[in-house]
Amino acid sequence: MLELIIVSTLNxxxxxxxxxxxxxxxxxxxxxxxxxNFAHASFYMLGAFFGYQLSRVLGFWPALLxxxxxxxxxxxxxxxYGLRTVHRHGHVAELLFTFGLAFVxxxxxxxxxGRLPVDYRVPPSLDFTAFTIFSTNYPAYKLFELLxxxxxxxxxxxxxxxxxxxxxxxxxxxxxxxxxxLGHNVPRVxxxxxxxxxxxxxxAGVIAGPALVTQSNMAGLLGPILFVVVVVGGLGSLxxxxxxxxxxxxxxxxxxxxxxSIGDLLAVFxxxxxxxxxxxxxxQVTVAQIAPIVPYLLLVLILIFRPRGLFGTRET
Amino acid sequence: MSRAISRVLAVAxxxxxxxAALGRADTLKIAYxxxxxxxxxxxxxxxxxxxxxxxxxxxxxxxVLGMKVEILGYDDKTNPQEALVQVxxxxxxxxxxxAQGNGSSVGAAIEDFVAKYDDRNPGKEVVYINYAAVxxxxxxxxxxxxxxxxxANSDIKMEALTSYMKTRPAIKKVYxxxxxxSFGQSVRTEARKMLAxxxxxxxxxxxxxxxxxxxxxxxxxIAKIKASGADSVITGNWGQDIALxxxxxxxAGLQADWYxxxxxxxxxxxxxxxxxxxxxxxAMVEGFPNLDYAPAREAEKEFRAKLNGQSLWYPxxxxxxxxxxxxxxxxxxxxxxxxxxKLEGMKITTFDGGEGFMRAADHQFFQDMFVVTFGPLGAxxxxxxxxxxWGTKLAGKVPADQTVLPTTCKMQRPS
Numbered sequence: 074m075l076e077l078i079i080v081s082t083l084n085x086x087x088x089x090x091x092x093x094x095x096x097x098x099x100x101x102x103x104x105x106x107x108x109x110n111f112a113h114a115s116f117y118m119l120g121a122f123f124g125y126q127l128s129r130v131l132g133f134w135p136a137l138l139x140x141x142x143x144x145x146x147x148x149x150x151x152x153x154y155g156l157r158t159v160h161r162h163g164h165v166a167e168l169l170f171t172f173g174l175a176f177v178x179x180x181x182x183x184x185x186x187g188r189l190p191v192d193y194r195v196p197p198s199l200d201f202t203a204f205t206i207f208s209t210n211y212p213a214y215k216l217f218e219l220l221x222x223x224x225x226x227x228x229x230x231x232x233x234x235x236x237x238x239x240x241x242x243x244x245x246x247x248x249x250x251x252x253x254x255l256g257h258n259v260p261r262v263x264x265x266x267x268x269x270x271x272x273x274x275x276x277a278g279v280i281a282g283p284a285l286v287t288q289s290n291m292a293g294l295l296g297p298i299l300f301v302v303v304v305v306g307g308l309g310s311l312x313x314x315x316x317x318x319x320x321x322x323x324x325x326x327x328x329x330x331x332x333x334s335i336g337d338l339l340a341v342f343x344x345x346x347x348x349x350x351x352x353x354x355x356x357q358v359t360v361a362q363i364a365p366i367v368p369y370l371l372l373v374l375i376l377i378f379r380p381r382g383l384f385g386t387r388e389t
Numbered sequence: 390m391s392r393a394i395s396r397v398l399a400v401a402x403x404x405x406x407x408x409a410a411l412g413r414a415d416t417l418k419i420a421y422x423x424x425x426x427x428x429x430x431x432x433x434x435x436x437x438x439x440x441x442x443x444x445x446x447x448x449x450x451x452x453v454l455g456m457k458v459e460i461l462g463y464d465d466k467t468n469p470q471e472a473l474v475q476v477x478x479x480x481x482x483x484x485x486x487x488a489q490g491n492g493s494s495v496g497a498a499i500e501d502f503v504a505k506y507d508d509r510n511p512g513k514e515v516v517y518i519n520y521a522a523v524x525x526x527x528x529x530x531x532x533x534x535x536x537x538x539x540x541a542n543s544d545i546k547m548e549a550l551t552s553y554m555k556t557r558p559a560i561k562k563v564y565x566x567x568x569x570x571s572f573g574q575s576v577r578t579e580a581r582k583m584l585a586x587x588x589x590x591x592x593x594x595x596x597x598x599x600x601x602x603x604x605x606x607x608x609x610x611i612a613k614i615k616a617s618g619a620d621s622v623i624t625g626n627w628g629q630d631i632a633l634x635x636x637x638x639x640x641a642g643l644q645a646d647w648y649x650x651x652x653x654x655x656x657x658x659x660x661x662x663x664x665x666x667x668x669x670x671x672a673m674v675e676g677f678p679n680l681d682y683a684p685a686r687e688a689e690k691e692f693r694a695k696l697n698g699q700s701l702w703y704p705x706x707x708x709x710x711x712x713x714x715x716x717x718x719x720x721x722x723x724x725x726x727x728x729x730x731k732l733e734g735m736k737i738t739t740f741d742g743g744e745g746f747m748r749a750a751d752h753q754f755f756q757d758m759f760v761v762t763f764g765p766l767g768a769x770x771x772x773x774x775x776x777x778x779w780g781t782k783l784a785g786k787v788p789a790d791q792t793v794l795p796t797t798c799k800m801q802r803p804s
Contacts, residue, residue, distance in 0.1 A: 080612040081612055215640075
């Protein structure tokens with residue numbers, strides 16, 4: 074049992090960190106624009122494919138640096154020439170713009186790289202076992218994912234709270250007009266933040282690509298869960314995104330590990346159902362089986378009981 | 390002037406349509422409806438290559454009844470609703486033979502759709518030929534006259550797999566992990582039932598269902614299997630679900646025997662090699678590259694040469710297509726109403742040299758089944774998988790007559 078708990082914790086933290094890499098950028102953009110960027114996971118996918126392509130030519134490490142820069146630049150362009158123009162027509166137009174963009178990116182990726190998974194592998198320098206715990210091997214690559222995510226969190230936190238640029242971004246989030254009055258170029262701040270946000274998503278893509286599967290539906294698989302992280306964590310709150318990512322990573326991993334069913338829970342309260350009773354099928358469903366929907370359940374509960382999220386300062 | 394032009398155009402248009410109609414009569418269109426994107430694409434795409442390869446072969450020899458065989462590929466995204474849209478598109482494009490395999494949920498939807506379509510459109514009947522959807526209900530409770538299946542159904546595979554497990558006394562604790570839909574559920578119930586009959590001493594230490602083709606990291610499941618102390622795992626997973634499951638097991642260093650249906654699919658052999666599970670992963674097949682049968686080996690060699698080293702996964706597609714073509718030639722018509730009766734009871738020598746037959750009572754094909762393992766190549770094993778240096782090896786054979794299970798099908802034949 075202890076073994077399962079420790080291994081699940083490691084797996085959960087790792088998954089949570091991967092979520093955080095993407096959610097950190099998304100939550101910044103969300104609070105700036107006031108709309109969800111539906112295409113955020115598409116930039117993560119682009120990161121994975123750019124990383125794959127570059128690593129074939131230049132090797133993994135240069136790809137890890139160059140791919141996010143390219144994707145970030147692409148993101149900045151999308152903000153400058155796409156979103157900023159659409160912004161005039163209100164939030165709905167922006168929302169639809171990012172929604173459409175996600176489809177465009179998916180189609181383009183399918184045209185360039187096909188619909189099948191590409192052969193994106195863990196670099197040989199990280200392809201070994203880092204440590205063994207209870208006879209379960211922990212790959213070095215996963216440890217690398219974990220450390221990268223933590224490093225990025227630390228750097229982001231420092232930049233946002235301790236530097237001048239960070240202070241301007243924070244001010245622009247809440248009082249854009251005032252910041253503009255003081256002589257700062259607010260649209261450019263937004264563009265840079267958008268670029269950095271999408272670049273971070275690309276970092277997540279380059280790193281997650283070899284560990285998961287690099288294929289044209291990877292954005293669709295991770296996209297929805299990102300929104301859960303942002304809403305649960307609270308608007309524009311980096312610490313919130315961090316906590317929510319960890320929470321969801323752990324919840325989902327532990328849910329898989331649990332074999333408790335609704336019937337078992339009822340039995341605790343003394344209610345026993347005959348196996349052929351009405352609804353008996355439903356009570357036999359285990360928590361493990363419904364693990365994938367648990368985060369969405371959390372989303373619904375948070376929206377009902379704490380709409381501003383765990384660490385948010387204003388209503389969603 | 391403009392009227393003259395439009396008249397010329399109209400005549401040209403009619404001419405075009407007429408030649409198109411003629412063109413249609415000269416081709417035999419077979420629609421391939423399977424996942425060509427998403428988690429099932431890695432196997433769906435290779436399936437399409439099998440069909441195209443066979444069509445090219447037949448066309449090089451003059452086609453079927455002088456008709457050129459054309460394969461039309463449709464992406465169903467492993468989604469039953471999407472599949473029906475694609476089947477309708479295929480019918481509109483002139484196909485009267487629908488081939489599908491990946492996903493029994495999709496298979497059940499198509500079987501039902503085709504039966505209703507044929508009822509409502511006499512004279513335009515289509516037939517559904519199934520090369521891989523193995524949910525037993527398709528030839529039992531839900532059986533249809535317009536559906537034929539060439540892969541052994543899940544019960545037959547489990548029967549063979551558990552018969553093999555019976556000979557392995559080292560198995561003590563078994564973990565079941567399957568996809569959460571009709572097929573995965575039938576695998577788990579049959580595994581429990583048959584193990585209880587054949588090896589009542591085996592303890593089932595876990596019984597897991599996970600979402601179909603949605604999981605990208607199986608580490609949490611592997612942790613659970615490990616914690617359960619299982620020495621063997623039974624799984625019906627296919628597509629990315631088997632490759633990623635084996636990959637996560639390899640990463641975590643899980644040492645267990647794997648009794649699978651589809652470990653040979655895309656990514657499987659690579660993960661087996663990575664986990665160093667020599668001769669510990671078993672798969673159920675109707676044929677395999679290293680089978681000692683010269684014609685099949687010859688075909689394997691040609692196939693790999695033409696398709697960049699892709700191994701020939703589906704001998705059953707060759708069985709299926711050769712039977713369909715033979716039925717069409719015997720009936721002298723590409724009309725399913727005329728050639729479907731010829732398929733009933735048809736006997737052939739299969740791609741892998743055994744005897745096979747299509748049972749008329751439920752339209753289930755029976756053939757020799759093999760249990761294979763993956764490991765380093767030995768003598769007389771010319772083919773490896775996915776450039777790993779490891780290949781298939783025979784572990785056990787179940788002759789066709791031992792795979793014949795009774796059916797509950799009450800076939801409604803068109804009057």
